[in-house]
Amino acid sequence: MVEKRPAGGPITVMTSGASLMPTDSGERVELAVEVLDGQQGAARVALGIVCDDMATNRRVPPVGAPWRNSEPFLTGTRISAIMVTPSRWGASFDDVRADDGAVIGHVRTLRMLTDAEAGFASTKGWDALVAEAGSVDALLDVTRDDAASSPGLAGNAPVFLSKLHAEHPPRWITFTGSDLQSVTGLESEEYMNDSANHEVWSVDSFVARFPWVAAFVREAKSGQTGLFTDASGAYVLEDD
Structure with a gap:
């Protein structure tokens, strides 16, 4: 794993080699997690969970569909869910391109969420969760309380x-x-x-x-x- 400190953005912890794992879909992805300084360990836990799933089930994490656990996976926090979303940087960060411009892989940004936030995002979407929280930065601190209340399952679920x-x-x-x-x-x-x-x-x-x-x-x-x-x-x- 590598740690980057982009100008104008939070600390980002990334995998280096996840794209080498075989997947049934053939997709190649690296993973990234944004965290506050001092919480890099939380990022490594989230990356480890998703990498283990990729290796075991030969799949890449779906975009926009929260993975929810019944209990927090970070001790002393309310964080129990992981969701893949677009990054704050857009395609320039999310897409990996060959010299000729062809997309050959992706960087998937993982968001660590509380169960209530995951329920909100599952029903209303990531952009709505960011709006409810006030900003994407409001969803960085893993020691936070719920930034949104779960509306429950959608009526057509x-x-x-x-x-x-x-x-x-x-x-x-x-x-x-x-x-x-x-x-x-x-x-x-x-x-x-x-x-x-x-x-x-x-x-x-x-x-x-x-x-x-x-x-x-x-x-x-x-x-x-x-x-x-x-x-x-x-x-x-x-x-x-």
């Missing part, structure tokens, strides 16, 4: 559930970070193994049918499962 929900209420609902998965508790293993017994609803449709789950849908963090025993709206969290 998918809910994967069994067809038993036509007759029975949900008992366990899991938020994966991008969608919901719900079971009634009456499904057998054989039933669940048959794809014909599953369907997809929207979050709006799910909450309209079972309004008492709205608080969980709004408040849940990635990886959490809510156990419902009645229609009161009360639930018990079961972290995966």
Whole structure:
């Protein structure tokens, strides 16, 4: 890893060699993280997480789709998510070009976010998060409080559930970070193994049918499962 201090910008810690890792898509990327001076260790942790994923799963991190963990990955902070976004410098930094001008790779900038910020960005986008925070620099300090409140899942986000929900209420609902998965508790293993017994609803449709789950849908963090025993709206969290 290398550390750069560009004029007019924050300290940037970058990989040097991540683009050599084979990926199924064939994409070649290096990674960069902007941090405050003294927080370079946090940047190295984030880079390590993404590099490990690239090496294990042979994929590059998607742009604009936060990776969310159920717990902070930096001790003593609220930082639990990583999101790839365009850099503050634009294409001159983000694109790696050959001598003839052809794009041969990319530099992906990683943003370290709290879960609430990741939820906000997942629903409304990176630019909206920056506007809500006040500036991109307001999202640098890893010891910060939430710079935005999570609006919950978008109404058109998918809910994967069994067809038993036509007759029975949900008992366990899991938020994966991008969608919901719900079971009634009456499904057998054989039933669940048959794809014909599953369907997809929207979050709006799910909450309209079972309004008492709205608080969980709004408040849940990635990886959490809510156990419902009645229609009161009360639930018990079961972290995966």
